[in-house]
Amino acid sequence: MIDQYDNERCDSNCPHADAVERVLHHMPPEDELLDLAELFKVFGDTTRMKILYVLFASELCVCDIAEILGMSQSAVSHQLRIIKQAKLIKNRRDGKTVYYSLADDHVKTIIGMAKEHLEE
């Protein structure tokens, strides 16, 4: 990238100009990185992590989740919307009740990998 930070960088003969060149030409497109960070952001909140975890066990309605987490219905609903936008959960309506469940197995897999990292 261009020289906005020249004054802060190591000398122009940066010892690793070759490495820099190589990496620069193998970076994935910007929006792929944005999407990745956006997805991880969903996992990066305790409330949302708890919600995903309780859905490991079974499909649940909003008020069930609120009761389990000891949180307001509103707070839970707001977070469910964020998780759903990331396509990590799906829902179905049965009368007045809306049931949420995990969208697929990726959630468990991703969390499982993270757990492995923590266990070391």
Add this chain to the structure above:
Amino acid sequence: MIDQYDNERCDSNCPHADAVERVLHHMPPEDELLDLAELFKVFGDTTRMKILYVLFASELCVCDIAEILGMSQSAVSHQLRIIKQAKLIKNRRDGKTVYYSLADDHVKTIIGMAKEHLEE
């Protein structure tokens, strides 16, 4: 949990008291969930995601990373500290220069899983 939100919950004869009970007794300890969310938070920022990505390719020093990302040395250094605290990267010092690299393969695995999810 206890009845701080009684007024907001569905009726006391919540239709899924059994499911609530079951889930409540199979929740992992609070701090495990906190740690998980904390770890994902590290992945949940574009700058940090970029840093991890450039380290996929090779070990790099701080000023290299700053140049690749077009960011200030300070900003990069602050983020490196956060990533290091999560034990996702390690560093070694060679004279004045500090080289950063991925700590292990979990980073790649976790990001790979997330990418799979996005590709659907």
Add this chain to the structure above:
DNA sequence: CTTTCATATGAGCATCTGTTCATATGTCCA
């Protein structure tokens, strides 16, 4: 020892984020 360079860090600030509160939407039942 002093200078120079690479990196680290603390304070301050602007932005983002998660919760609450009030209220809207949607469904069932009388």
Add this chain to the structure above:
DNA sequence: TGGACATATGAACAGATGCTCATATGAAAG
């Protein structure tokens, strides 16, 4: 149709977060 209930949503506010700027630390060279 009106009331009760489950859920969704917008506004507002408090706390968290990422950057910048200034400066500190640590290491090599003279």
